[in-house]
Structures are given as structure tokens and as C-alpha cells.
Amino acid sequence: MKLKLIHPRLALALALMLLFISAAFAQNGSSPPADLDAKVAEYMEAAVKVHGFSGTVMIARDGKPVFSKGYGMASIELGVPNKPESVFRLGSITKQFTGISIAMLQERGKLSVDDPICKYFEECPDAWAPVKISHLLAHNSGIPSYTGFPDFARDTILPTPTEEMYKRVKDKPLDFAPGEKFSYNNSGYFLLGMIIEKVSGKTYEQFLQENIFTPLGMKSTGYDSPSRIIPNRAAGYKRESGSLLNASYMDMSVPYAAGALYSSTGDLLKWDRALYTEKLAKKETLDAIFDTGEADSAYRFGWNVGKRFEKRAISHGGGIYGFSTSMTRFPEDKVVFIVLSNIEGAPSGPIANALSAIYFGQKYEIPAERKTIELDAKVLERYTGKYQVGEGTVISISLEDGKLVGDLAGRNRFILLPETEERFFSKDINITVTFTKGEDGSITGFLLGNTPAKKIE
Numbered sequence: 001m002k003l004k005l006i007h008p009r010l011a012l013a014l015a016l017m018l019l020f021i022s023a024a025f026a027q028n029g030s031s032p033p034a035d036l037d038a039k040v041a042e043y044m045e046a047a048v049k050v051h052g053f054s055g056t057v058m059i060a061r062d063g064k065p066v067f068s069k070g071y072g073m074a075s076i077e078l079g080v081p082n083k084p085e086s087v088f089r090l091g092s093i094t095k096q097f098t099g100i101s102i103a104m105l106q107e108r109g110k111l112s113v114d115d116p117i118c119k120y121f122e123e124c125p126d127a128w129a130p131v132k133i134s135h136l137l138a139h140n141s142g143i144p145s146y147t148g149f150p151d152f153a154r155d156t157i158l159p160t161p162t163e164e165m166y167k168r169v170k171d172k173p174l175d176f177a178p179g180e181k182f183s184y185n186n187s188g189y190f191l192l193g194m195i196i197e198k199v200s201g202k203t204y205e206q207f208l209q210e211n212i213f214t215p216l217g218m219k220s221t222g223y224d225s226p227s228r229i230i231p232n233r234a235a236g237y238k239r240e241s242g243s244l245l246n247a248s249y250m251d252m253s254v255p256y257a258a259g260a261l262y263s264s265t266g267d268l269l270k271w272d273r274a275l276y277t278e279k280l281a282k283k284e285t286l287d288a289i290f291d292t293g294e295a296d297s298a299y300r301f302g303w304n305v306g307k308r309f310e311k312r313a314i315s316h317g318g319g320i321y322g323f324s325t326s327m328t329r330f331p332e333d334k335v336v337f338i339v340l341s342n343i344e345g346a347p348s349g350p351i352a353n354a355l356s357a358i359y360f361g362q363k364y365e366i367p368a369e370r371k372t373i374e375l376d377a378k379v380l381e382r383y384t385g386k387y388q389v390g391e392g393t394v395i396s397i398s399l400e401d402g403k404l405v406g407d408l409a410g411r412n413r414f415i416l417l418p419e420t421e422e423r424f425f426s427k428d429i430n431i432t433v434t435f436t437k438g439e440d441g442s443i444t445g446f447l448l449g450n451t452p453a454k455k456i457e
Contacts, residue, residue, distance in 0.1 A: 193257025236322015
């Protein structure tokens with residue numbers, strides 16, 4: 001059999017077609033850019049220099065890391081650097097494990113997300129009668145979040161049985177009617193943990209270990225405890241008034257099903273991969289978890305589901321004493337971005353967003369030092385007072401040694417540096433505060449990023 005030679009013009013057309021196809025695949029993110037390592041290294045070097053980032057980052061595609069590296073120190077006291085195997089508290093990334101546990105129990109016929117929560121609690125307040133499990137999952141129950149209670153900072157050091165926390169929450173009036181609006185709420189996921197225990201007959205920790213962590217081989221993941229010896233555990237730190245300190249103590253019974261887990265980037269990759277399979281739940285159950293209906297975005301079972309770069313993005317961040325975390329999945333591309341930091345308030349979310357922009361060839365900015373200006377003490381004095389953020393969090397701002405100092409609920413002190421006369425930023429917890437004025441020029445509040453705060457004193 002003779003092989004026929006391809007006509008030169010046809011060969012050229014085929015070559016151009018293949019080139020076009022390759023370019024299209026590169027644009028839709030099926031493979032990382034050739035200079036990914038160099039660009040990520042450049043960005044992370046700046047993040048370390050400007051933000052003092054400490055932690056680990058991973059970019060993975062099809063279950064395999066394409067970039068994985070540790071930065072900074074896992075233990076400053078002992079001189080131990082962070083590495084890809086380092087273990088961090090997850091904070092609110094915990095919520096996605098709570099969410100899938102509820103979905104798994106529904107699949108097994110043990111509960112329904114349409115069940116009223118009073119079915120699972122004794123002495124349930126009358127105001128909670130309309131509240132369903134689905135409201136807890138979606139942060140629209142109206143039940144006040146215990147992390148916003150005035151005495152929260154004081155109570156975090158004490159072991160708190162679930163029934164005691166339940167009593168604290170149930171005695172508070174609803175912030176709004178169930179389903180009326182979205183309001184991020186740690187109480188909802190605390191209550192979901194209690195429901196998981198009542199329905200399964202297991203502790204929250206046992207249920208997750210037996211049904212998720214062990215089946216997936218997540219050996220560096222579990223319910224945190226300061227008394228437990230955890231290999232590769234990173235110590236938690238915070239920045240306060242310009243200094244790096246050990247993080248405040250928190251008993252892990254307090255965050256519970258809303259934020260008490262620990263893990264590593266490698267284990268979270270196993271978790272990511274499992275969500276493409278039926279190892280934990282049936283396909284229809286997983287599809288339902290991430291289904292936003294007719295909406296472009298929604299909060300679903302511990303995940304923010306929406307779009308980024310015109311692609312479906314499923315993400316969540318976490319913040320807890322000493323740690324800041326972020327995880328973003330792009331399911332159509334099977335790419336995941338994981339950022340775990342052992343410094344409270346670190347910009348893990350913005351870093352994950354920038355890494356995804358680098359991967360998909362979108363615009364991003366290299367971190368750069370922000371410039372400050374000098375303001376007269378009389379100008380700064382106008383901004384002192386107390387400001388309420390959300391339903392209950394109060395930030396006090398005072399003038400000390402010629403600088404504005406914020407105090408977050410008695411547990412964090414941070415310096416606010418002026419960028420303009422109205423806009424300030426903090427290197428301690430990576431926030432931007434823009435003060436707002438009334439018609440008479442008096443200070444009425446500020447914007448914390450895009451979140452409004454009202455001056456109350």
C-alpha cells in the first residue's frame with residue numbers, strides 16, 4: 001500500500017488548524033501557560049515582600065499539582081519553614097465538609113433539607129418554626145451569628161458544649177425573617193453540626209472521619225485540638241500594631257462545624273478530586289449541591305458558586321485565629337487553587353484570585369507597597385469612635401501616638417495608615433477603610449472594602 005503525500009497547501013491549512021486548536025485550548029485553560037512557574041514565582045515573591053505572606057500554595061489540574069510550594073515559617077520559634085506538607089487550620093473551609101455531610105445524610109434518607117430545624121432541637125423557640133435546614137445551609141435563616149456576640153472574644157478560650165452554644169443562640173431574636181436575605185452566619189453551620197450528630201448517632205468529628213477523611217485517604221485532615229500531636233502542624237500567628245505575635249487561643253469547640261478542621265494542600269486536592277467522582281455521594285447529589293438554579297451565583301452547601309473569567313467557579317475562604325485560607329475550583333477545567341496561610345488576616349483570597357488570573361491568562365496586579373501621607377492629629381481625631389459592622393461586630397478606633405488604631409471586638413488591634421484623607425489601610429490585617437461623611441461634614445461611618453459600617457459613638 002502506497003502512502004499518499006499531502007499537498008503542500010493542505011499541509012499548511014492543517015498546520016494552521018492545529019495551531020488554532022492549540023491556541024483555543026490554551027485560552028480555555030485546558031493547560032497552564034508555559035511560563036506559569038516564573039509568573040507565579042514573581043507574584044509570590046512580591047506577596048511575601050509586601051504582605052509578609054507565610055503559608056503554602058498549590059495549583060493543580062486533573063488531580064496533579066502544576067505548582068506547589070511553601071513560603072515563610074511554620075514555626076518562627078523553632079525555625080521550621082513551611083512546606084507543601086504543612087498543616088493549617090481551615091477556618092470556614094470547614095463549612096463545605098459540613099455541607100456535604102448534610103447532603104450525604106439526605107441521600108441516605110436520614111433527613112431532608114426541607115425539614116424544619118425544630119424537628120431536631122428540644123425547646124426550639126417559636127421564632128425558629130419557619131427555619132429549615134436549607135436556610136442554615138444558605139445563610140438566610142435570620143438566626144444571629146454567635147461570632148458577632150459582644151462577649152465572643154472572651155468566650156473563645158473556654159470549652160463550649162454544643163448544648164450551651166445552642167442555648168446562647170436560641171435566646172436571641174431573629175435578625176430578619178427566614179429567607180428574607182443573605183447574611184453570613186456561623187450559628188447556622190454550628191447548628192448543622194448538631195443535626196449531623198443527632199441524625200447519624202456519631203459525633204461530628206467521627207462522622208467526617210469515617211465518611212470522608214478515611215475513605216479519601218486524607219491523613220493530614222481532621223478536627224483540630226491543641227492537645228493532639230499533628231505531624232507538620234504550622235503554628236498560627238497574627239500581626240498587631242505592626243508586630244508579629246502568636247495567635248490568640250481559641251478552644252476548638254467554639255468554631256465546631258463552622259470552622260474547626262485542619263488540613264494540607266495535598267489533602268484538599270484529594271477532596272477536590274473526590275467531588276468529580278461518586279466516592280462520597282451520587283452524581284445527582286453532587287450536582288444538586290452546586291446547582292444555583294436560575295441565578296448566576298448562590299451560596300450552596302458551604303460553597304460560593306458563581307463565575308470568574310466567564311468560567312464556573314466554586315470557592316470559599318476561611319479566617320480563624322492565626323490562619324487565613326482560600327480554595328477555588330474551576331470544574332469545567334478541573335483546575336483548583338489552594339492558598340493556606342498561618343498568619344491571621346493574610347490576603348489568601350486575593351492571592352488565590354491572582355494565581356487563577358495568571359493561570360487563565362487574565363489581568364492581575366503584582367503586590368506593591370502602598371504610599372502613605374501625613375495627616376494632622378486634628379483630622380485623625382474626627383475618625384475616632386465606635387463603628388458597627390453587620391449585625392453585631394463593633395470596631396473601636398482611637399488615636400494613639402499620632403496614629404489611628406482599630407480594635408476588632410477586643411481581640412485584634414491594628415494600625416490604620418492614611419492613603420488619602422478619607423482612605424486608610426492596615427498592613428496588620430490587610431484591609432482598606434474608607435470613611436464616609438454626612439452633608440454637614442461629620443463622620444457617619446466607613447466602608448470596610450465594600451461592606452458599610454455605621455458610626456454608633
